Amino acid sequence: MSVAAAANQHPASATETDPESLGWMKGFPPAPDRTVAFQDGSFRSFPELRWAWSNIRQLVPTVNVWRGAGPASVLSREDQDIGAVASVTMDGRPMTFAKMLEETYADGIAVLHQGKLIYERYFGALKPHKPHIGMSVTKSFTGVLAGILVTEGRVDPQAPVTDYVPELKASAFGDARVHEVMDMTTGLEYTEVYTDRNSHVWGLRRANGMAPIPPDYDGPTTIFDFLVAQKKQGEHGKAFAYKTVNTDVLAWIIRRASGMTLSDLLSERIWTPMGAEEDAHYHVDRIGTESGGGGLSTTLRDLARFGETMRNHGRFNGRQIVPSSVVEDIARGGDPEKFKPAGYTTLPGASYRNQWWVTHNAHGAYMARGVHGQGIYVDPKAEMVIARYASHPVAGNAANDPVTLPAYMALAKALTAGG
Amino acid sequence: MSVAAAANQHPASATETDPESLGWMKGFPPAPDRTVAFQDGSFRSFPELRWAWSNIRQLVPTVNVWRGAGPASVLSREDQDIGAVASVTMDGRPMTFAKMLEETYADGIAVLHQGKLIYERYFGALKPHKPHIGMSVTKSFTGVLAGILVTEGRVDPQAPVTDYVPELKASAFGDARVHEVMDMTTGLEYTEVYTDRNSHVWGLRRANGMAPIPPDYDGPTTIFDFLVAQKKQGEHGKAFAYKTVNTDVLAWIIRRASGMTLSDLLSERIWTPMGAEEDAHYHVDRIGTESGGGGLSTTLRDLARFGETMRNHGRFNGRQIVPSSVVEDIARGGDPEKFKPAGYTTLPGASYRNQWWVTHNAHGAYMARGVHGQGIYVDPKAEMVIARYASHPVAGNAANDPVTLPAYMALAKALTAGG
Numbered sequence: 001m002s003v004a005a006a007a008n009q010h011p012a013s014a015t016e017t018d019p020e021s022l023g024w025m026k027g028f029p030p031a032p033d034r035t036v037a038f039q040d041g042s043f044r045s046f047p048e049l050r051w052a053w054s055n056i057r058q059l060v061p062t063v064n065v066w067r068g069a070g071p072a073s074v075l076s077r078e079d080q081d082i083g084a085v086a087s088v089t090m091d092g093r094p095m096t097f098a099k100m101l102e103e104t105y106a107d108g109i110a111v112l113h114q115g116k117l118i119y120e121r122y123f124g125a126l127k128p129h130k131p132h133i134g135m136s137v138t139k140s141f142t143g144v145l146a147g148i149l150v151t152e153g154r155v156d157p158q159a160p161v162t163d164y165v166p167e168l169k170a171s172a173f174g175d176a177r178v179h180e181v182m183d184m185t186t187g188l189e190y191t192e193v194y195t196d197r198n199s200h201v202w203g204l205r206r207a208n209g210m211a212p213i214p215p216d217y218d219g220p221t222t223i224f225d226f227l228v229a230q231k232k233q234g235e236h237g238k239a240f241a242y243k244t245v246n247t248d249v250l251a252w253i254i255r256r257a258s259g260m261t262l263s264d265l266l267s268e269r270i271w272t273p274m275g276a277e278e279d280a281h282y283h284v285d286r287i288g289t290e291s292g293g294g295g296l297s298t299t300l301r302d303l304a305r306f307g308e309t310m311r312n313h314g315r316f317n318g319r320q321i322v323p324s325s326v327v328e329d330i331a332r333g334g335d336p337e338k339f340k341p342a343g344y345t346t347l348p349g350a351s352y353r354n355q356w357w358v359t360h361n362a363h364g365a366y367m368a369r370g371v372h373g374q375g376i377y378v379d380p381k382a383e384m385v386i387a388r389y390a391s392h393p394v395a396g397n398a399a400n401d402p403v404t405l406p407a408y409m410a411l412a413k414a415l416t417a418g419g
Numbered sequence: 420m421s422v423a424a425a426a427n428q429h430p431a432s433a434t435e436t437d438p439e440s441l442g443w444m445k446g447f448p449p450a451p452d453r454t455v456a457f458q459d460g461s462f463r464s465f466p467e468l469r470w471a472w473s474n475i476r477q478l479v480p481t482v483n484v485w486r487g488a489g490p491a492s493v494l495s496r497e498d499q500d501i502g503a504v505a506s507v508t509m510d511g512r513p514m515t516f517a518k519m520l521e522e523t524y525a526d527g528i529a530v531l532h533q534g535k536l537i538y539e540r541y542f543g544a545l546k547p548h549k550p551h552i553g554m555s556v557t558k559s560f561t562g563v564l565a566g567i568l569v570t571e572g573r574v575d576p577q578a579p580v581t582d583y584v585p586e587l588k589a590s591a592f593g594d595a596r597v598h599e600v601m602d603m604t605t606g607l608e609y610t611e612v613y614t615d616r617n618s619h620v621w622g623l624r625r626a627n628g629m630a631p632i633p634p635d636y637d638g639p640t641t642i643f644d645f646l647v648a649q650k651k652q653g654e655h656g657k658a659f660a661y662k663t664v665n666t667d668v669l670a671w672i673i674r675r676a677s678g679m680t681l682s683d684l685l686s687e688r689i690w691t692p693m694g695a696e697e698d699a700h701y702h703v704d705r706i707g708t709e710s711g712g713g714g715l716s717t718t719l720r721d722l723a724r725f726g727e728t729m730r731n732h733g734r735f736n737g738r739q740i741v742p743s744s745v746v747e748d749i750a751r752g753g754d755p756e757k758f759k760p761a762g763y764t765t766l767p768g769a770s771y772r773n774q775w776w777v778t779h780n781a782h783g784a785y786m787a788r789g790v791h792g793q794g795i796y797v798d799p800k801a802e803m804v805i806a807r808y809a810s811h812p813v814a815g816n817a818a819n820d821p822v823t824l825p826a827y828m829a830l831a832k833a834l835t836a837g838g
Binding site: 025028029030035036037038039055057058059060061062063064066069071072129215222224252255256261277279281284286287288289 | 449
């Protein structure tokens with residue numbers, strides 16, 4: 001607890017908060033001051049979350065994403081010691097790739113170059129076979145699944161959302177189009193301020209099972225009930241605004257269009273053909289609905305496999321898993337003018353397209369991003385994919401980007417020069 | 420709900436309560452009268468439990484039992500249509516093997532003869548790759564893990580329980596020996612009456628995470644706190660009395676003796692070397708403790724692999740997984756005189772040894788048994804193993820035994836004659 005108290009002033013470092021050396025959840029039973037639990041909310045505190053994000057399944061109900069019965073696809077290896085690759089942070093400090101990982105509380109990092117795994121490290125409570133929660137990285141999987149259904153003609157981006165989910169008629173989504181939830185350009189009253197417990201995102205968390213529900217709570221206790229209650233504010237289609245409920249609506253469209261749960265669809269369309277090494281899982285609400293906006297946990301290597309699938313225009317493990325048009329549409333990006341008003345100072349000139357963040361930098365890099373520093377970074381020009389899990393004390397990528405993004409771009413440059 | 424109401428008079432049949440055809444948890448969201456949830460306790464109602472026992476992970480937090488990175492061991496097949504094998508129930512009705520499965524709400528059955536899978540069927544909500552909860556079948560895994568540690572000299576059956584768990588000093592287990600919890604001959608106030616919500620077993624369920632905790636509840640909310648509060652009644656070592664807390668104490672002894680969680684120990688000692696096909700999982704309490712007395716879910720085939728490991732004196736997948744002495748000690752059985760007072764009319768002459776039920780019949784069969792009809796039946800003489808998952812409406816094997824046991828013995832006889 002003294003560690004947590006100190007964190008309120010200046011977060012303790014990754015080394016100081018290593019869940020293994022601190023002994024979180026060690027012993028039978030673990031000591032009260034080393035116990036991480038759901039009901040008391042401690043799993044969201046720092047440094048408890050450094051254990052929790054690698055152990056979601058022990059905290060909340062989940063549904064499996066089966067990897068199928070086949071062998072795992074081979075990730076060929078060609079170790080390169082890239083830890084010393086130098087960069088300069090956005091605020092001008094000299095940095096190395098290895099120091100970047102420590103400074104941004106990485107739990108694991110896997111770097112692929114030209115399809116080969118050149119660097120893989122684990123920290124904190126993460127192990128190669130253990131799933132780590134991706135949080136908003138989940139959204140990028142949801143977007144790709146939606147894209148697959150679009151190419152099959154089962155989802156029409158121009159159609160009203162209510163064509164798929166008529167129950168949303170009276171909600172904010174009653175006059176929204178599918179592409180507006182894909183690109184998050186809906187106008188919603190909903191707010192997503194992680195540090196404010198009165199923000200709507202906390203209502204979503206109570207509804208989707210990732211926050212305890214107080215005994216006298218009379219708000220929605222399922223994702224569906226939460227979505228139906230969303231109110232409109234402003235106009236749809238005008239500007240990007242990052243709001244997780246869009247992805248949960250998109251996930252609902254996917255379920256209705258495919259007739260499948262999100263977990264079964266991900267298993268059938270991606271996890272099995274990709275030759276994932278381990279099952280993944282989503283946390284679910286009280287009636288078994290996956291959190292399509294934030295609930296996916298995967299191993300680091302399987303996250304890397306998915307990133308590599310994207311880099312290869314949807315092809316991996318000897319087959320076309322995602323239609324290339326879906327990948328290219330994402331890589332091309334959205335409208336930077338609609339993105340600009342959102343004010344992401346660490347992402348100048350970027351856009352948001354079908355649940356992916358597109359840099360529009362010289363390498364055409366695009367990203368999946370989770371709020372504690374989880375992510376996939378695909379750099380087509382450098383033929384590089386970075387998959388990363390993390391448990392940064394600050395919920396917001398403004399805390400990671402100034403250190404991680406220059407390091408990624410420096411690595412891309414070094415690999416391009418070396419190749 | 421009309422189905423459930425009908426069940427109170429005369430339980431609807433397995434076909435009538437098939438969770439797939441009834442549409443339990445189908446649709447997005449599922450209809451209110453087809454929703455199975457934890458918080459409202461509906462997962463324990465019939466026929467809801469027919470869905471729930473194959474989907475525990477969606478209802479409660481769990482911890483994974485990793486199968487390792489290797490290939491699954493091969494279960495060679497030699498299909499035999501044994502469905503028509505005839506038997507006579509204990510109450511004199513003619514029966515067939517196939518009809519027995521229907522009448523006792525089997526969710527899946529796998530029969531091995533001389534190491535070959537000769538019969539495998541799935542019903543209800545179960546699929547080959549999905550784990551089903553074993554409930555008290557879990558105990559037999561805990562017993563075998565304890566047996567392994569005994570042969571390694573890390574657990575002494577003659578030692579006081581408090582040598583391993585000193586915190587139990589003031590509890591009923593304060594003057595108990597390890598072998599008394601292994602064989603369930605402790606004298607405890609604790610009662611295990613599944614149909615009586617005031618029975619202590621319901622307190623254990625609230626503590627271990629398998630029953631909702633009412634808002635004003637002031638009882639123990641972790642397994643450990645529940646065990647520490649147990650009171651003695653009668654004498655230890657005199658008679659067998661089936662009480663799950665013994666197994667939870669044994670699980671605690673195992674954790675302390677091995678320094679490992681039950682899930683990691685099961686993974687390392689059995690699941691990985693056995694070449695399990697899928698990960699298993701335990702449900703956990705609010706602080707991550709596995710229910711060692713009832714929380715294990717496995718696939719049917721992996722349950723069959725474990726049964727075959729036992730039949731082969733601990734050898735499977737090309738290696739000695741369980742020391743043969745552990746298996747032989749179980750197969751030899753306990754003291755039928757200590758078992759008799761418990762009054763199991765369907766198990767005349769039987770005994771209980773290290774968390775297994777030993778028939779002492781002419782074939783020397785022994786069993787792992789779960790309360791809704793889950794089980795492993797090992798028949799050494801017939802070289803037969805039956806693994807079975809079920810969701811019988813009645814919580815108690817007195818509802819299964821009169822139909823299942825004669826069918827198992829008839830099949831054993833038929834296979835012996837045929838070989």
